[in-house]
Each structure stands twice: as structure tokens, then as C-alpha cells.
Amino acid sequence: MTFPFVMPGVCHVGPKALEHLGEELRRLRARKVLLVCDPGIAQAGLAERVEKALKAEGLDYEVFDQVELEPSTENVEKAAEIVRSSGCDVLIGLGGGSSLDVAKGAAVLATAGGSIRDYMGIELVPGPGLPTVLIPTTAGTGAEVTLNAIYTLKDERVKKGVVSRYLRAAVAIVDPELTLTCPPKVTAATGMDALVHAIESYTAVRATMHTDMYALKAVRLIGRALRRAVFAGHDLEARTAMAWGSFLAGVSLANAGVGAVHALAYPLGGRFHVSHGVANALLLPYVLEFNALADLDKFADMAAALGEPVSARAPREAALQVVKAVRELSGDLGLPQRLREVGVAPEDLDLLTDGAVLQTRLLTNNPRTLTREEIREIYARAL
Ligand SMILES: NC(=O)c1ccc[n+]([C@@H]2O[C@H](COP(=O)([O-])OP(=O)(O)OC[C@H]3O[C@@H](n4cnc5c(N)ncnc54)[C@H](O)[C@@H]3O)[C@@H](O)[C@H]2O)c1
Ligand SMILES: [Fe+2]
Incomplete structure (x- = not known):
């Protein structure tokens, strides 16, 4: 028996890895980016560092900084709505597993439509989502490389996952400098x-x-x-x-x-x-x-x-x-x-x-x- 082996499209790992964000977005032909993070990441000044890179690249972008801890299905659907209404074509997930999972799910929902609940289970996502650049600030869940994303179903009070090859990141940027503020x-x-x-x-x-x-x-x-x-x-x-x-x-x-x-x-x-x-x-x-x-x-x-x-x-x-x-x-x-x-x-x-x-x-x-x-x-x- 053999097992397949998958990795994000490109990985930058090590101090100053974030400096490669601009060139990677250029390669993805990004026109407008949605930066997804939680309020703690914004407060720690980490969103600002990414915004600086986006500005240096002259890229149009929006920020969704309302990711919940252990995010709910409503939370990822809200992020997907912003992707659609703003016309963003690349998503950046910045934060711990919660933020990365919201970026992953919103990227898929932006093209597949429907509710994230439709895709909970194994390989139920119908096709590729928008490309994602995943930048962890914890070390960590490994969510920047995994093919799953986990959400809280508030009504059932359980967490369930979407497992799909289409959750694979286009780019993973793992910069330890971003974890220096991690409590x-x-x-x-x-x-x-x-x-x-x-x-x-x-x-x-x-x-x-x-x-x-x-x-x-x-x-x-x-x-x-x-x-x-x-x-x-x-x-x-x-x-x-x-x-x-x-x-x-x-x-x-x-x-x-x-x-x-x-x-x-x-x-x-x-x-x-x-x-x-x-x-x-x-x-x-x-x-x-x-x-x-x-x-x-x-x-x-x-x-x-x-x-x-x-x-x-x-x-x-x-x-x-x-x-x-x-x-x-x-x-x-x-x-x-x-x-x-x-x-x-x-x-x-x-x-x-x-x-x-x-x-x-x-x-x-x-x-x-x-x-x-x-x-x-x-x-x-x-x-
Ligand atoms: N998709 C996957 O493969 C996968 C794997 C394991 C866990 N998860 C999910 O990940 C979530 C947990 O993620 P987590 O443990 O990384 O934490 P988290 O994303 O929930 O963040 C925890 C807290 O730490 C803060 N924080 C994170 N990095 C910081 C930094 N550098 N500086 C200052 N504050 C910082 C955040 O603002 C937040 O308040 C859960 O929902 C879990 O189910 C996903
Ligand atoms: Fe784990």
C-alpha cells in the first residue's frame, strides 16, 4: 500500500521569511487581497507588518480582523461574504490556527458557494478555491500545511472539520519573528x-x-x-x-x-x-x-x-x-x-x-x- 505526499505550493521558513510575501503575491497575480486575522494579532502589530508589505507592493487590500477563537461556521461565512463583496482574489491568513482556518474556509466558499457545513467531512469540496497565503504566528498547529480546517458548530456545541485537497495553501510563510509576541x-x-x-x-x-x-x-x-x-x-x-x-x-x-x-x-x-x-x-x-x-x-x-x-x-x-x-x-x-x-x-x-x-x-x-x-x-x- 502507498500513501500520497502533499505540501503547500511554495514554503518560506525561517527569520525574515515575511520579506518574500510581495514577490509571492506578484507570482499569484494578486489584484486585491483580503487579510484575515483576529483582534489579538492586530493588537500585537502583526497585521500592520503584513499591511506594510502590501502597501510596498502597491496592492489594493481589505482587512477582516474579526476571526473568533476556535471559529464558528458563521465566522467563516462572514469572511467569505467579504471576499465576494470586495472582489478580492487572494486571501492571506495571518495568526494561529483559528485565523488560518478561517482564511482556508473562506477561500473555498468564495468559489464553491453554499454553507461551510455542506463541505464538512472528507473530500466534499467540489473544486479549487481562491489561492491562499498562510502565515502562522504560533508554533503551532501546522494549519499552514494541513489539508483541513476546523470550525465550531454553535448549535450542536461541537467542532467539525473540512478535509480536502483544495484547502492546500498556495504559499506558506513561516517567520519565527512573528511568534516573538506570542504569550x-x-x-x-x-x-x-x-x-x-x-x-x-x-x-x-x-x-x-x-x-x-x-x-x-x-x-x-x-x-x-x-x-x-x-x-x-x-x-x-x-x-x-x-x-x-x-x-x-x-x-x-x-x-x-x-x-x-x-x-x-x-x-x-x-x-x-x-x-x-x-x-x-x-x-x-x-x-x-x-x-x-x-x-x-x-x-x-x-x-x-x-x-x-x-x-x-x-x-x-x-x-x-x-x-x-x-x-x-x-x-x-x-x-x-x-x-x-x-x-x-x-x-x-x-x-x-x-x-x-x-x-x-x-x-x-x-x-x-x-x-x-x-x-x-x-x-x-x-x-
Ligand atoms: N487546520 C488545522 O490543521 C488545525 C490543526 C490544529 C488545530 N487547529 C485549530 O486551530 C485553532 C487553535 O489555533 P492556535 O492554538 O494556533 O491559536 P489561536 O489561533 O486560537 O490563537 C490563540 C490566541 O493567541 C493569540 N496569538 C496568536 N499568535 C500570537 C502572536 N504571535 N502574538 C500575540 N498573540 C498571538 C491570538 O490573537 C489568540 O488570541 C483551533 O480552532 C483548532 O481547532 C487547526
Ligand atoms: Fe493538533
Whole structure:
């Protein structure tokens, strides 16, 4: 069996990558651009930096700076309406996953019409949307490279995704200088999310030699840099390592997918309003303890990448060092370690399990098969 490999059309990664925005817009033959971001990004002065580049290029543009956190379907539809009424032909998404997802969805809606709900699911988007330039300011969700976009359905109080090749960015610009203003809490949560992308895609059923290169390098970079990026946010070297790490993890995730950590984390977001990165970080050691036995070699690779001394250890012991390393890391970052810290009570375990078992696409990509009872047991251990 083989798996396809996809990437954004062009990627610029590293300090000053933003300087390539103008030339990329010229190549896209942009006539009018819509800049999509949230109020926090505008306040941090990041929208202004992009506007400066647009002005230097003499480009006509409009700004939609009303992206919601964990955006709703209404929010992406509003952005699409502005694209249509303003006649913009290229979209720039600037921000964390929320802003990038709104830009991705609005670009598709601008040509496909209808409601974003029509396209929720796998490959339901009928054709290409407008070209997008995605510029992350967190490190990160990897949304600049993934083929999905996630929205909150307010009426059902759940989040659902659009998964489509047509969500692929024309250009990804990953400039660590834009993450220097990212607050410590957001840096910690999004950084752990990126680490989970690297770890889960490295051990995924759909992992290939191609994605493995990206994933393992990402584990190494993020493992070394995340503490510094959180506690010394001005450190451009750490921010650069995180930008590369989250980008490489995003490439691996976009192709190999993720597994049980994400599957078990989703119900925590939906029911207990725990942010995506925090929920993943919390469940990570418990799921890894369960998964390690399914692939001792790959777990030992990751332990070494995380700086654990593994050469003198037996394979099983080496593999379990990953659990220790990630537990120490998320503890150092001050993230919650137990479900009860985020408001989960023993009587909620069945509800969480009911939510997790629905994530079949993720569960079947996990290196070790999970039964319903085993999922419940993992939640119970994490309680
Ligand atoms: N499409 C995908 O592949 C994908 C993958 C994972 C998660 N997501 C989605 O992404 C969203 C979460 O994204 P996120 O965690 O990146 O955060 P976010 O976009 O929700 O932003 C969080 C907060 O951080 C602020 N912020 C971000 N960067 C900043 C910076 N450099 N300086 C100052 N403030 C900054 C924002 O203004 C916002 O207030 C969720 O909706 C999640 O479902 C999407
Ligand atoms: Fe994630």
C-alpha cells in the first residue's frame, strides 16, 4: 500500500521569511487581497507588518480582523461574504490556527458557494478555491500545511472539520519573528500540540519513510527548544527552532495523520472547553504508555531525539523514556497533568469514552489497536 505526499505550493521558513510575501503575491497575480486575522494579532502589530508589505507592493487590500477563537461556521461565512463583496482574489491568513482556518474556509466558499457545513467531512469540496497565503504566528498547529480546517458548530456545541485537497495553501510563510509576541501560555499549548503532531505521525499506521524524516526531526527540535520559547520568549533562536519544528510536524501530520492522543483529546475540548494543545498535552503520556509496546524501536528513536540516554538500555526501557520525557516537559511548562484539574469527575469517564470512540479515522491510524474498555482505562489513569 502507498500513501500520497502533499505540501503547500511554495514554503518560506525561517527569520525574515515575511520579506518574500510581495514577490509571492506578484507570482499569484494578486489584484486585491483580503487579510484575515483576529483582534489579538492586530493588537500585537502583526497585521500592520503584513499591511506594510502590501502597501510596498502597491496592492489594493481589505482587512477582516474579526476571526473568533476556535471559529464558528458563521465566522467563516462572514469572511467569505467579504471576499465576494470586495472582489478580492487572494486571501492571506495571518495568526494561529483559528485565523488560518478561517482564511482556508473562506477561500473555498468564495468559489464553491453554499454553507461551510455542506463541505464538512472528507473530500466534499467540489473544486479549487481562491489561492491562499498562510502565515502562522504560533508554533503551532501546522494549519499552514494541513489539508483541513476546523470550525465550531454553535448549535450542536461541537467542532467539525473540512478535509480536502483544495484547502492546500498556495504559499506558506513561516517567520519565527512573528511568534516573538506570542504569550507564554499560547506558546506552551501550541508547542505541545506541535510535539504531539510529530510524535503521533511518526508512529502512525500511515507513516512513511518520507513523513518519518520530518516527524523525527520535529521531535528533536521541539524537545530542545520549547522550554526556552516559553520562558524566554524573546529568544529568536528558540522561536526559530519551534517554527521549523511545528512546520515539519505539520508536513508529517498532513500526510501521515495523528492517532489516539487527538482522538481522546477532542471530547475534552467539546465538553470541558479545554484548549486543543492543553488537552493533547494532558493525555499524551497516558496514551504513549499504552502505545509504546506496539513499536519499541520507533519509541526508542523518539526517546533519543528527546535527549534521553537510551543506548545502554534494553528496547522496552528505552521506549518508555519517551513517557518520562514528555511528562517532565509538560510539567515544566505548568500545563495540567490530570483530568480532574480541568474539571473532569469520575462520572464523566463514560461520556468522554463515548466521544472518543467516534473518532474512528484517528483510532484506526493509531499504532496500537484500542478497545472501548482500553480507552476508558486510559481516561481513568489520567483522572
Ligand atoms: N487546520 C488545522 O490543521 C488545525 C490543526 C490544529 C488545530 N487547529 C485549530 O486551530 C485553532 C487553535 O489555533 P492556535 O492554538 O494556533 O491559536 P489561536 O489561533 O486560537 O490563537 C490563540 C490566541 O493567541 C493569540 N496569538 C496568536 N499568535 C500570537 C502572536 N504571535 N502574538 C500575540 N498573540 C498571538 C491570538 O490573537 C489568540 O488570541 C483551533 O480552532 C483548532 O481547532 C487547526
Ligand atoms: Fe493538533
